[in-house]
Amino acid sequence: MLLYILIFAFISSDEVHPGDMGYGITAFRHNRIDTFQVEIIDVIPRAFPRDKHIVLARIWGRRVDTTGVATGMSGSPIFINGRLLGALAYAWEFAKEAICGITPIIESMESVGLQQGTDLKSMGLSPYNLPLVATGLVPEVIDSLANVFTYPIVTDVTGKVEGDSIFTGSPIGVLLVDGDARLGAVGTCTYYEDGKLWAFGHPFLGAGDIQLPITTARIHYVLPSLSVSHKIASLGNVIGVTHWDGIMGIYGVLDEPPDWLIMDVTIDDDTFHYKIVQWRHIISTFVPMLMYNSILMKQPSRDELTYHAELQISMPDDTIRVALMEVGTPLTFAKKVAGLIDMIEYNPYIIPHISRMKVDCRILHDILRASIDDVTGGLTPQGDTLELLVRLQIYNGDMEYKRIAIPIPQHIDISKLNIEIGNASIWQMRQLDSWTTLLHELENIPAGNALVTQLQYEMTPLPQRFVHLAPTANQRTSLILQQYELTPYHIEGRVSGKLTPHGVFIKGGQ
Template sequence: MSRWKYLRGIIGLIIGCIGSATAFGADESLLMPVDDIRPGMKGIGKTVFAGTTIEEFDVEILGVLKNRTPHGDAIMAKVTGGPLPLEESGVLAGMSGSPIYIDGKLIGALAFIPAIFPKEPLAGITPIHQMLRDAEHVQSVADASFAPFVEGVRDHESFQFRPIRTPCVVSGVAPQSMAFLEEQLLPFGMTAVQGGSASQALIEEINTELQPGSAVGVQFIRGDMNASGVGTVTFRDQDKIIAFGHPMFGGGTVNFPMTTAYVHLTISTLINSFKLASSLETVGAITEDRLTGISGIVGQEAPMVPLDVVVSGNGKTHHYAFEIVDHPLFTPLFMKVASFNALQTTERSTGAFTISTKLTIEFEDAQPLVVEEQFTGKSSPVPVILGAFSPLDTLTETPLSPIAFKRVSLEMNVTDQMRFAEIIGLRVGQDEFSPGEQIEAAVTLRPYGEKPFTVKDSLVVPEGTLQGRFQLFACDAKGTSTFEALRAQAKFHPQTVEQLHRILREKISSNTVALTLFQVRPGVVVQGQELPSPPVSMLSMVSSIRRSTGKNSLTQGQIVAHAMIPTQYTVAGCASLEVLINGHLKKDTVEEPIAEGKGEEIDE
């Protein structure tokens, strides 16, 4: 996440803290302030251990930790009882948000546990007044970019508490995909749990009304794969609910589908105990994801982004359809998870492969963006998915303006062999050329495990090209992109969304040999747009700017002509040679020396 997005999130948090919205009309007589809580008090907690039935467990207060976090207290307790019982299983992942009552008054939500293996079922409770305070934040555009919650690396010699892990229960997932999902979710304190979906008959049979103690789901993926985070409702006021007692992601203002949930069973292990649950019916939207919990509105809709994935290979084609949560950080994350699962479900997970990808991104207010790429290797296909979705990552991370996605599709064509070739030679038929003449270039490639072969293409020397010595390059996509970024650095600092789209559209696929005719002759980039033949006055002005800018700069040479040669191989390497262009020297162009001086500064 960019520094600007982080700062906007902090500003949003400050605005929320000083706001006076009163979304929740809690009856104070039904709540117990943290200052009234004493060690030795006993109470009950409520959660679902099986099905949708809310059951009780016992709670004994051990103490109150004032200012455990900035302006945040914590109630420490021991939890026992329940059908398991909890003194044997420990606190379950999925119990986050379980409401805790003393003398019939709500004191808060079960929220965190010791980070290392406890001998007793100890737990921390987030006070209800802090949860209500955070749930009543003023919603603003700045809130939408709040920095995500990331669970830090724990020092095993220190003692600390961590949020109760949220089980992310997935169905329709290949076993090989679980490790990838776990890796993606681990920084956010979530545990990937392989489960299943509830049957349609069960969904129709159960009419679950969310209430304190009910299991609640937050849906991230639905369709041919389903993924939902599951916790417990802490408090409800008419159509508004609070849950979890700790952040899910720490996403600030969000818009995630909220569902009812069914607990199939509880599983207790020596390392981790959790609820195995399924989302049932979408009933509203989670709108806030804050330090002390999540909150949402029953009856409100949360639109999702459609994702279509097509995997073809060995004469077969498989189609997958998903809907993905709409959020700048989590849309790309869960699209990668769903696409990786589609690939793993369809194709083998080990051995040599070559995968050609085509990513199509449709927007609400712009032309579709299509980016093609090719990958080859012998190990995990994870880099394929990460690389294929890199344009989407770029779009969601841009500080230029929010981008609304209409639909995303990914096509993957899989071949069960490694198709890799190295550029080992470049030749042309002559050394000198004239403007308007074609340069016939032949590039020699040496494939992995095969004999070398040659690919050919031509470049046309533009009319009006000045006399001089030029370099002709034949390079892979990475080398060409690196060279271009060094040649015209400011060109890759887009000033508008349209310029960003242009950069992404011009991305070169790895199966391409790029032919480039280059001359060491200065040009200029202004406001992210390259001007290859600027007047001397503009060159003088830009060259005299004393401080560097991100959008205005001289270019380190000019691209006179280029051509792209597609191949069936992932290409690596580079070759070059010098050619002479017999053009005309123009005295009134940039061949004149650039005047030194202060000059005027171009608008930054």
């Protein structure tokens, strides 16, 4: 990797004054570094916590006069009197002049490790947008990302570039996703020295101590716009990782490998390979989105289909396997995956570290859906088993029957039994008290093609004066048994009932 090492003297925000002149550097086209002129307007004191300042400046030049401040210029180094002042980082919306806010480099370096917020919008300032460069993502996923990120998303048709030089003023990228799809932000390196770099001048995710992969980048062109001009860019090779993403910019180190979640998604006979950064908010966002992306890459139909999937989720000390079956649109299935990942990532016991995730998914174009139409049956003559016959209304109009046998606990008052037959949504997890219990329950959650039967026992209410002594005192029933049978169909609906004194099942308990 080619590195340009230039050591610059710094100038602090206390040393600059209104009217001071200087210049900035950034890449406008083909990574060629161009300069633009800078005039200091004033210093806003204590704009950041801990007495950190912002320097206001006016910029102009041959290209800037055409484009104004473009997305991707965040981090562009600003020099006053031949010394590095800091990063172009902020701008006013709808400004008629190219006015910017500069984050001082000395204060950026001092702020590493200090995660505190501020509200620059009260002054009309906002961090200037970093363009998110996307490759390998279908339009529906890009539209969904627009609801997650405030940054503009630019589709890159050129793909990964091989340029790998980095220096003060060069474009750089920060990745969120790599592999068969890539997504990352493009900005400018404010300062590079001895394997360390500072960039952007404002937060990317604002996650503090986080390892985000740093890449080289190539600027192809700056697209002028009456609203916001954009740098058209491509992301390059991974060259290091961030160690800090804070309010005054990012700080990173080169030649350190990133820590990825490796995600392999097999749709029928095609496998898509992805890598996702290790941060729970990004994982919970991108695992379902990349699942959605893989399905639409394999087959473009947005109609309802049938999905059978097995997920293998590996962590340093645990591996779980979860079966899913769903009938719906690709987005419906992706949301099912999202619910599972959220239960893992946002559990109350530990901060998990998912190192690898494999998804094996089969897609059927037949709609395998059935609804519970009727339930009949009752106790066997011995009284120890409840035999039910469930009539299923199949999506194509046919009827099918499923026999269920449920053991009845001895010495139980059958008049107090409530019986419920339904789909997987009625399944109840047992009381969770640990990470191990959660993983066990996740592995045993029935898939969407399960026909679930539950026996609930009516509880005798406690006197009102004792209610505060028992957390479950207000519960009317207690689950004493649940089981499920797998069917070829995604089950919908539910039926509840009771037993007559003679042991006959009556819907609704009449």
